Structures are given as C-alpha cells and as structure tokens.
Amino acid sequence: MTGALWAVLIAAFLASTVEFVEAFTIVLVVGVTVNWRSSFVGTLAAVGALAVIVGIFGTALVVFVPINALRLAVGLLLVLFGLKWLKKAILRYSGLKAMHDEEAIYEEQLAEMRARGERPSVRVDPFGVATSFKSVLLEGLEVAFIVITFGSQANASANAKGTGILIAALGAAAALILVVALGALVRAPLQRVPENTLKFVVGIMLTSFGTFWGGEGIGISWWHEDLFLPILVVFYLAVTGILILWMRPYAPRKGAPAPTEQELEQPAQQEVIG
Amino acid sequence: MNRITGAIKATYNFFSGDAIILSAVIVAFVLGIILAQAVKAPNVVVALLFVAIIVASLVATLSRELVGRKRS
Numbered sequence: 412m413t414g415a416l417w418a419v420l421i422a423a424f425l426a427s428t429v430e431f432v433e434a435f436t437i438v439l440v441v442g443v444t445v446n447w448r449s450s451f452v453g454t455l456a457a458v459g460a461l462a463v464i465v466g467i468f469g470t471a472l473v474v475f476v477p478i479n480a481l482r483l484a485v486g487l488l489l490v491l492f493g494l495k496w497l498k499k500a501i502l503r504y505s506g507l508k509a510m511h512d513e514e515a516i517y518e519e520q521l522a523e524m525r526a527r528g529e530r531p532s533v534r535v536d537p538f539g540v541a542t543s544f545k546s547v548l549l550e551g552l553e554v555a556f557i558v559i560t561f562g563s564q565a566n567a568s569a570n571a572k573g574t575g576i577l578i579a580a581l582g583a584a585a586a587l588i589l590v591v592a593l594g595a596l597v598r599a600p601l602q603r604v605p606e607n608t609l610k611f612v613v614g615i616m617l618t619s620f621g622t623f624w625g626g627e628g629i630g631i632s633w634w635h636e637d638l639f640l641p642i643l644v645v646f647y648l649a650v651t652g653i654l655i656l657w658m659r660p661y662a663p664r665k666g667a668p669a670p671t672e673q674e675l676e677q678p679a680q681q682e683v684i685g
Numbered sequence: 686m687n688r689i690t691g692a693i694k695a696t697y698n699f700f701s702g703d704a705i706i707l708s709a710v711i712v713a714f715v716l717g718i719i720l721a722q723a724v725k726a727p728n729v730v731v732a733l734l735f736v737a738i739i740v741a742s743l744v745a746t747l748s749r750e751l752v753g754r755k756r757s
Contacts, residue, residue: 483714490710491701494743498703501743507750552699622739629714630721631732643736650740654747661754 415637416578419565422620423582426557426613430550431590432601436517437546439600441539444524446532449539456540457547458587464555469576472563479628485560486625492556493617497651500611505655506662510607513600554583557617564624615651619643705749709742 434454442450472481502508524542558579565575593601623640626633633639701707717735720726 487710487714488700490713490739491706494706494710494739494746495700495702497743498706498746501747502750507754618739622736625714626717626732626735629717629731629735631717631735632728633732646736650743654744658747658751660756661751662757664757 415565416575418616418620418640419561419575419579420582422561422613422616423554423558423579424586425609425616427554427583427586428590429606429609429613430554431587432513432606433516434547434550435590435594436513436600437520438543439594439598440517440520440524441543444521445536445539446534448534449536450543452535453540453543453545454547457544457551460548461551461555464552465558465576465580468555469559469562472559473576476563481563481628482624483628485564486621486623486628488556489560489617489621490625491621492553493614493619493621496610496614497618497647500607500614501651501654501658503607504611505658507658513606517600554586558583561620564620611651615644615647618647622647703746705746706742709738709745713738713742 438450438454441453476484499508503510558576562576562579565578590601619640622643623633634642697707701710713735716738717731720731720734721728
C-alpha cells in the first residue's frame with residue numbers, strides 16, 4: 412500500500428471516529444430512554460443509507476468525472492471543510508469556545524427526551540428509530556463526504572480504480588467497529604476519546620490535502636510533488652499554533668463560561684438569513 | 686420557498702458555515718486558475734498566493750471572533 416493510501420486510511424479513520432462518537436451519544440440516549448431495539452433499527456438503517464450514498468456517488472465520481480475537475484472540486488471542498496474544523500479547534504484550544512463535552516451533551520439530550528414524555532417500552536418506537544437514524548445519518552454524512560473525496564482522489568493519484576474509496580471506507584468501518592465496541596463495553600458517553608484533539612488533527616489533514624489537491628487542480632506543480640504534502644501539514648500546524656497563541660489572551664478568565672457551539676454559530680446563520 | 690432556503694442554508698452550514706472562509710477560498714481558487722491557466726504566471730507565485738489567501742481567510746474569520754473582546 413502506498414503512502415497516499417495510508418494517509419487516506421488514517422484520515423478516514425480519525426474523522427470517522429469523531430463523528431461516530433458524536434452519533435453514539437444520541438444512539439445511547441435513545442437506547443436508555445426508549446429501548447435498544449429502536450436505537451439499533453435507526454442506526455442500521457442510517458448505516459445502510461450511508462453505504463448506498465458512498466457506493467453511488469463514489470462510483471459515479473471515479474467513472475465519470477475527469478481527473479483535473481475532480482482534483483479541483485475535491486480540493487475546494489476539502490479546504491472548506493478543513494478550515495471549518497480548524498476554526499473550531501483554534502477557538503477551543505485558545506479558550507474562546509467551550510471544549511466539546513459528550514457527557515454534557517448526553518445529559519442535555521436525556522433531559523430533552525424525558526421532557527417529551529419518552530418512556531422505556533418494549534416495541535419498536537417510531538420516534539426512537541427516527542431520532543437515532545437522523546443522528547447517525549447527519550454525523551455519517553460528513554464521514555461519507557470524507558470517504559468519497561479522499562477515496563476518489565487517492566484512486567486518481569494511485570491510478571487504481573476503486574481501491575482508494577475501498578481503503579477510505581475500511582478506515583470508516585474500523586472507526587465504527589471501535590466506537591460500537593467501546594460503547595458496548597462502557598455503556599456511557601465516550602468522553603475519554605480525545606475528540607477535541609482528533610478534530611484538530613483532522614482539520615489539519617483536510618486543509619493540507621485540500622490545498623495540495625486543489626493546487627494541482629488549478630495547475631500548480633508542487634515542489635518535489637507528493638513530498639510537499641508533509642511540508643504543508645507542518646506549515647498549517649505552525650500557523651494554527653501561532654493563531655492559538657495570538658487568541659489565547661482574549662479568552663474569558665477562568666470561572667467565566669466560554670460560549671457554546673450554538674452561540675458561536677448564530678452570527679454565521681444570521682448572515683444567511685439576512 | 687422556505688424549504689429551498691432551508692436546503693441552501695443546510696448545504697452552506699454543512700460545507701462551510703462561514704461566509705468569510707467561503708468567499709476567500711472561492712477567490713483563492715478562481716484567482717489561482719486565472720493566474721495559472723490564462724496569465725501563465727510563475728508556478729511559485731501562484732502557489733504562494735493560493736496558500737496565502739487560504740491562511741488569510743482563517744485569520745480574517747478568527748479576527749471577527751475577537752471583535753468586542755478585551756485582552757486579559
């Protein structure tokens with residue numbers, strides 16, 4: 412297996428771990444408040460839907476889209492995605508945004524479900540199925556996107572039709588198995604998984620790969636070709652480190668609460684509405 | 686109409702969720718294509734400009750988060 416395919420496997424695994432840990436919290440809430448059968452039915456349906464999405468879009472991209480157009484589109488989308496993750500990571504590490512806390516999210520969701528009057532039952536409950544389906548599908552869409560973009564691009568680079576997407580899907584499947592196994596073992600939100608660090612690492616990877624492939628798509632010949640990729644990773648790590656140091660003095664003092672994810676996303680949402 | 690707006694909003698939030706990053710990255714790609722394909726600018730110039738705009742978009746959006754905050 413080439414270095415590019417290993418990078419694809421690792422990126423897909425790390426990104427998928429983050430997303431599946433988030434989805435697992437909701438699946439757990441449904442399992443505890445409604446029943447495990449509803450939770451598993453919703454989860455399996457969502458995993459099936461995601462496999463179909465990856466199969467259809469992945470194959471279509473590899474077969475029908477010319478390599479340069481693919482590099483351009485994949486590069487653009489990965490840079491957008493990567494910068495979104497990096498921005499959140501920088502805000503978290505500089506103390507301007509609260510760290511992602513699965514335990515707190517679990518408690519919040521549990522209270523919401525109980526306030527709705529959801530009580531444990533034996534039968535498959537449509538609301539429970541829909542809730543776990545929605546959470547796994549929404550979190551899994553990001554995984555599907557990463558598997559398709561990374562996989563299709565690795566196909567083109569390694570000149571091996573289908574292998575790239577298969578490798579990326581294997582990375583995602585390994586993450587899913589790991590999260591499910593850990594979840595079954597602890598039967599609690601997976602708060603010990605270093606989610607914030609993983610998001611930071613994935614943000615760096617997505618931005619670096621996006622810059623590299625996007626650059627190739629617009630016609631840039633990178634110095635020493637594939638060997639320039641680690642240079643980009645180190646460069647973005649350095650930039651991110653400098654930005655965290657620059658922003659840290661503006662963080663609220665200890666004791667004052669950092670704004671939540673929703674509070675920080677409000678200005679961006681208002682822009683769209685406005 | 687509400688459904689269309691909702692779909693556009695959801696797509697925007699899925700891929701970017703940040704107007705500064707979205708517009709700057711599009712500028713980086715469009716400018717890169719123009720410089721590399723039409724103007725035939727030197728490779729190093731296009732590469733530096735491309736990466737610089739991407740980094741600038743991150744700096745700009747983070748600067749916006751600091752508006753109204755004081756150094757502690």
